[in-house]
Amino acid sequence: MAGYTEGPFKDQGGLILEGLEHLGPQPISGASAAQSSTIQTFDAFLKIVHIGNSNNFLLKQRNFMPVPHRKFIEWVEKNSSEDVKDIPGYDEVVAALRGFRSLHIRLVTSYIFTVKKEGTANLGTGGTSFMHFLKDVRDDCR
Numbered sequence: 001m002a003g004y005t006e007g008p009f010k011d012q013g014g015l016i017l018e019g020l021e022h023l024g025p026q027p028i029s030g031a032s033a034a035q036s037s038t039i040q041t042f043d044a045f046l047k048i049v050h051i052g053n054s055n056n057f058l059l060k061q062r063n064f065m066p067v068p069h070r071k072f073i074e075w076v077e078k079n080s081s082e083d084v085k086d087i088p089g090y091d092e093v094v095a096a097l098r099g100f101r102s103l104h105i106r107l108v109t110s111y112i113f114t115v116k117k118e119g120t121a122n123l124g125t126g127g128t129s130f131m132h133f134l135k136d137v138r139d140d141c142r
Helices: 007-012 035-047 052-064 067-080 082-085 090-111 130-139
Strands: none
Touching: 007 052, 035 052, 035 067, 052 067, 052 130, 082 090, 090 130
């Protein structure tokens, strides 16, 4: 689940795909909610700003989205207005997104953190230190 960009398989450099051997190893990321086009579109439209490692990871995960999804998010980022923050109800929408992310943290805690093996790293399926990352992107919802 950690893929080939982080974690124990990082040194392998990726997978060599049958019929595409000429491309060499393909770095394939593990599954991550950061690959959700929907959530990244919400962030783009609402002008949610992520910084540092969290932002870098979110941008990197776009490489694992379908190209039209990635291009749509980029279009929304460029074309949504800063004035969106002045629309009545904006704060409630951002609070709902924050609530969604808090629920996601609780689910991850229940299904990943509590079943991880003793002595293993606290890495999520995308290869991040997931609790720190998830809390950072949630806390950016202001």
